[in-house]
Amino acid sequence: MTKTPDLARNQRVTGAEREKLSGELLKRYQKGASIREICADTGYSIGRVRRLLVDAGVEFRGRGGTHGRARKKAE
DSSP states (O other), rough: OOOOOOTTTTOOOOOHHHHHHHHHHHHHHHTTHHHHHHHHOOOOHHEEEEHHHHHHHHHOOOOSOOTTTTOOOOO
């Protein structure tokens, strides 16, 4: 995987650098990494990662887990 740049909390990324970064995060997400895993790897906030993925044209996966619904019992 390509190393992502270290960015300060409010540091902006624009132009070709932003497109390149968005594309790299999109590749990671499409290979199965969760947004939280990408955040942990890069040190970026969830908001920044989500914005960059949206910029890259991502189609977000559904959330995992049961979300409070009862699990179906195996018959």
